[in-house]
Amino acid sequence: MKEFKTEAITENLHSVLEFIDGQLELIGCPMKPQMQIDISVEEIFVNIARYLCPERSNAFVVAMLWYAMLTGSDIRFEAPVSKQLYDGLTGTLIPALAKGGFRAIRLEGEVTSERVETQGGVVSGLSCGADSFYTLHCYGGEDAPVGKKLTHLSYYMADYLFPFVKPPYDVDVLIDEQEKLYNEHVLEYAGMIAEHHKLPFLVVRTNLDRDYYRGGLIFTGMYRFLACTLALEHLFSLYLISSSGNADNVGEPSISSPTQSYEDLICSCCGTESLNYQLSDHVSRVKKLEAIADDPDVRQYLSVCYNSAAGGVNCGKCFGCWKTLIPLDFLGKLDGFSRVFNLKSYYGNRRHVFEQLVHYSFRPEAAAARDINRQLLSLAETVTSDSAKEFIEVYTELQNRNTV
Ligand SMILES: [Zn+2]
Numbered sequence: 001m002k003e004f005k006t007e008a009i010t011e012n013l014h015s016v017l018e019f020i021d022g023q024l025e026l027i028g029c030p031m032k033p034q035m036q037i038d039i040s041v042e043e044i045f046v047n048i049a050r051y052l053c054p055e056r057s058n059a060f061v062v063a064m065l066w067y068a069m070l071t072g073s074d075i076r077f078e079a080p081v082s083k084q085l086y087d088g089l090t091g092t093l094i095p096a097l098a099k100g101g102f103r104a105i106r107l108e109g110e111v112t113s114e115r116v117e118t119q120g121g122v123v124s125g126l127s128c129g130a131d132s133f134y135t136l137h138c139y140g141g142e143d144a145p146v147g148k149k150l151t152h153l154s155y156y157m158a159d160y161l162f163p164f165v166k167p168p169y170d171v172d173v174l175i176d177e178q179e180k181l182y183n184e185h186v187l188e189y190a191g192m193i194a195e196h197h198k199l200p201f202l203v204v205r206t207n208l209d210r211d212y213y214r215g216g217l218i219f220t221g222m223y224r225f226l227a228c229t230l231a232l233e234h235l236f237s238l239y240l241i242s243s244s245g246n247a248d249n250v251g252e253p254s255i256s257s258p259t260q261s262y263e264d265l266i267c268s269c270c271g272t273e274s275l276n277y278q279l280s281d282h283v284s285r286v287k288k289l290e291a292i293a294d295d296p297d298v299r300q301y302l303s304v305c306y307n308s309a310a311g312g313v314n315c316g317k318c319f320g321c322w323k324t325l326i327p328l329d330f331l332g333k334l335d336g337f338s339r340v341f342n343l344k345s346y347y348g349n350r351r352h353v354f355e356q357l358v359h360y361s362f363r364p365e366a367a368a369a370r371d372i373n374r375q376l377l378s379l380a381e382t383v384t385s386d387s388a389k390e391f392i393e394v395y396t397e398l399q400n401r402n403t404v
Contacts, residue, residue, distance in 0.1 A: 008049045016045050047202075051235035053116055057081050061107060062270055063208055063227035065089070066220050070255075072103035080110040085230075088269030093253075096265060101255035115273040116233050123152040123202070124240040125225075126190040128303040130324060131242035131280065134288040137295065139240055140197050148238065148278070153194040154202040155187055156228050171214050185312045189301040196297060202235075204228045222259035226270045233275050241267060243280045244368065286327045286375045293333040302340045314341055322357045323372045330379050330388045350387060354394040362402055 004019040006012045020041055024034045053059070057077035062085075068075050090107060098104040124135045139150045157179060187203065194201035206228055213220050229239050243263055253262040267277045292298045304324045305314035314321045325346055328334040334343065346353060361369035377395065380388035 008045070008052065008054075010046055010049045013042060013045055013049075017041060051119075051232050053231060053233035055079055056116060056230075056233065056272075057109065058085050058233065058272060059227045059229075059231035061085075061089070062223055062230055063212070065093075066223045067212065068105050069094070069097050069102035072105065074106040074108060077107070077109035080112040081107065082116075082272035082274070083111050083113040085270060085272045086111045088271065093266060093269040096262075097253050100253040100257070102253075113273055118233060118237045118274045119235050121151045121236045122148055122238045122240065123154050123236050124150055124242060126153045126155060126193060126201075127242075128186050128189050128193070128301050129242075129320075130285065130288050130292065130302065130304060131244055133292045133295065133298050133302065134283065135240050135242040135280065136193070136197070137292050140199070148240070150197075150199060150240070152202055152235070153190065153197070153199045154204060155190050156204045156225060157187075157206070171209060171217075174217075175209055186303050189303065189312070193297050193301060202232075204232070218258040218260070220259065222263050222266045226266070229277075230270070230272070230275065233272065236275055239275070239277045241277055241279050244285070284375050285323055285372060286331075286379050289324065289327045289333075290331060293328060293331060293336065299336045300339055302337065312340065316342055316346055316353070317356075319357070319360060319366075319369060322353060322360075323369075325353070326357065326372075326376055326387075326391065327379060330376065330383050330385055330391070332383075332385060351390060351394060354391050355398065358395050358398045 002023060004016070006015060017038055020037065021034065024037065029037075057079045058081055061075055061077060061081055064075055067073075086107060094104060094107075122139070124132065124139065126132050126136065136150070136153070138144065139148055142149075144150065191201050206224065208220075208224050208227065209217070213224075229236060241263075243260075251257060251261040253259075253265065259266060264279055267279055271277060301312070302324070303312070303314065304320040306318040306320045307315040314324070316325060321341070325334065325341060328337060329346075329350075334341070334346075337343070357369060358373065360366055361373050363369075373395065376391060380392050
């Protein structure tokens with residue numbers, strides 16, 4: 001394999017294209033594909049040169065923080081760290097993590113309050129889940145709040161690809177499987193939806209998992225996500241985070257808790273003078289689904305499943321599916337979702353689905369399921385459908401049996 005190394009600045013685009021064209025000519029590549037390749041190379045190289053932020057260590061410090069605090073290693077950096085980030089880490093996050101069982105560490109190097117140049121992008125990730133569709137619904141159109149209209153959509157092959165796996169596992173196999181799965185479905189769908197909204201779509205890949213963390217997936221999710229965002233500080237000034245809005249996102253960090261359970265804290269500590277995050281408004285799942293249920297893209301591409309969604313069809317058997325199917329059913333909107341759910345199977349087993357959700361909510365760790373039950377019960381009181389009545393019956397019966 002031939003290699004060509006050069007500094008990632010736009011002035012070097014010409015030499016990059018010269019190298020690529022030389023290689024393509026050597027293998028007799030026809031002119032038309034060569035021109036298409038040149039266009040792609042230009043886009044990728046110029047994006048990297050313009051948007052990656054090498055003059056700050058922000059992304060790298062955040063990427064390494066979890067690992068450093070687990071092992072008690074101080075972090076020394078050569079390029080400066082933004083003061084706001086440094087203060088957030090040293091003043092709040094590191095002490096909170098240390099209280100939660102991690103080792104306290106020091107960050108050593110130059111700190112600056114100088115802003116980096118930014119294109120002022122407003123971005124949000126599009127995973128095709130209900131939360132990300134809701135963000136797109138609120139911030140993608142002309143009626144978005146002033147200064148917060150989305151300018152880009154993104155997809156990180158980096159953050160919550162593996163939220164529910166339990167060790168032992170082979171990281172390389174997992175990453176391969178997940179990338180294949182997401183490449184086949186979600187990534188393709190997200191790209192199409194971005195096109196419908198005429199928004200540029202950024203796909204970010206990272207070697208953080210393969211080469212650094214090698215596991216600990218649910219414990220590193222937010223660090224991976226924030227590191228990727230900080231690496232693009234020349235492009236973004238506001239990242240709208242589509243979280244589930246569950247009450248369990250606001251916990252105290254501990255060595256055994258997933259980053260999702262303290263995501264409000266971690267995000268509030270990782271802003272800089274140029275880049276801020278906005279966490280989701282704490283809107284309930286039911287309200288979100290109500291807002292997005294008539295959107296044709298949502299009906300076509302909604303992806304909420306924790307299992308492999310073969311052919312883009314959600315399994316109907318996991319919590320991600322239950323908390324979507326049941327509210328849509330109560331709202332009378334479910335029939336519009338026949339492409340992404342097997343509705344025949346759901347309608348045929350509805351009582352059993354309700355029982356499974358209620359049983360699942362009895363587990364001590366299933367606070368999110370108890371929250372969904374509360375939402376469903378209060379929705380069931382306002383609608384007249386048979387399914388809502390049946391849910392109240394099932395819930396009351398199982399709850400009584402559980403407390404006896
Ligand atoms: Zn599922």
